[in-house]
Amino acid sequence: MTEQTVMMAHLPSQMKAWQVTTPGPIDGPQSPLELVTKPVPQPGPGETLVRILACGVCHTDLHVSEGDLPVHHAHVTPGHEIIGEVVGNGPQTNRFKLGERIGVPWLRWTCGVCRYCRSGRENLCPHSKYTGWDHDGGYAQYVTVPEGFAYRIPERFDSVTAAPLLCAGIIGYRAFERANVPAGGTLGLYGFGGSAHITAQIAIDQGIQVHVFTRGKDAQKFGLQLGAASAQGAYDPSPVKLDSAIMFAPVGDMVPNELANLAKGGTLALAGIHLSDIPVLNYQDHIFHEKNLTSVESNTRRDGEEFLTLADRLNIQPATTSYAFDKADEALRFVKQGDIKGACVLKIGED
Ligand SMILES: [Zn+2]
Numbered sequence: 001m002t003e004q005t006v007m008m009a010h011l012p013s014q015m016k017a018w019q020v021t022t023p024g025p026i027d028g029p030q031s032p033l034e035l036v037t038k039p040v041p042q043p044g045p046g047e048t049l050v051r052i053l054a055c056g057v058c059h060t061d062l063h064v065s066e067g068d069l070p071v072h073h074a075h076v077t078p079g080h081e082i083i084g085e086v087v088g089n090g091p092q093t094n095r096f097k098l099g100e101r102i103g104v105p106w107l108r109w110t111c112g113v114c115r116y117c118r119s120g121r122e123n124l125c126p127h128s129k130y131t132g133w134d135h136d137g138g139y140a141q142y143v144t145v146p147e148g149f150a151y152r153i154p155e156r157f158d159s160v161t162a163a164p165l166l167c168a169g170i171i172g173y174r175a176f177e178r179a180n181v182p183a184g185g186t187l188g189l190y191g192f193g194g195s196a197h198i199t200a201q202i203a204i205d206q207g208i209q210v211h212v213f214t215r216g217k218d219a220q221k222f223g224l225q226l227g228a229a230s231a232q233g234a235y236d237p238s239p240v241k242l243d244s245a246i247m248f249a250p251v252g253d254m255v256p257n258e259l260a261n262l263a264k265g266g267t268l269a270l271a272g273i274h275l276s277d278i279p280v281l282n283y284q285d286h287i288f289h290e291k292n293l294t295s296v297e298s299n300t301r302r303d304g305e306e307f308l309t310l311a312d313r314l315n316i317q318p319a320t321t322s323y324a325f326d327k328a329d330e331a332l333r334f335v336k337q338g339d340i341k342g343a344c345v346l347k348i349g350e351d
């Protein structure tokens, strides 16, 4: 259509943004995060500029801030569950109109030509780029996104409620698919934060019996409120053998118990991008009887579209705790403690 950048009038040139200055413990003497002033980013060809309304706080932001994930972009702004309003379009960009509300997710870009991209598995693209890791993300007032990787957000969700759908929801959905739960089967969820509490709703809506395993007493209670059949500690034996299980906690020590709790032929999907070492496994106790162990890497755009459609249809309700924009480090410390009811979300701009 147009070769020119189209921007709303009266956009400021500077914005507030958090950045990871020196990765380290979020609960240490010096926070790795710093609130700074940066130029508002300019959308390049194919990119949309978004004024941010809300941004979810994901466990992966903690991995980026603490240095569990290697630095991909020095002084990166974390955050990849972004809801915002389109305020600009770069050259050759016309998917979204100014004023539209869109979501900016973790998967920022894939190459489109490698063997994975061409076989419907762009989540495995070796050239992929991620929001809030390779490129500045949503702990800021503005962000750019390649237009093909953003999502339209169903109207039923307000911006704070919609934010956790973009990673917690989408990754949970992919993990749920990877876990291969049989119709009417049993599913164990290990760790019960932002992702698990959304996945639980999808599973329970389909008549699957859900069992929650987490150290957090409030999280256990919350699981039962959502309709889980049982809730217990992360290392406890399961009250029934499980057809499938998803591990959301980044704790490799939990894996042997998770495998032991599986029924014959069961599947365990490890949903995190980072996991501490898995202890030695015993073939008879953990793997024999055709048990399957798989990981989950990011998601495809198709997963995202499918999940958002499903979330709208099932009226999935993420539970959120709002934090003011200037309390991002506090929100991350809360996420690290791991006893959250649902997901934390930064409120950044006015709807
Ligand atoms: Zn590719």
Ligand SMILES: [Zn+2]
Pocket (backbone or CB within 6 Å): 058, 059, 060, 061, 080, 106, 167, 168
């Ligand atoms: Zn995430």
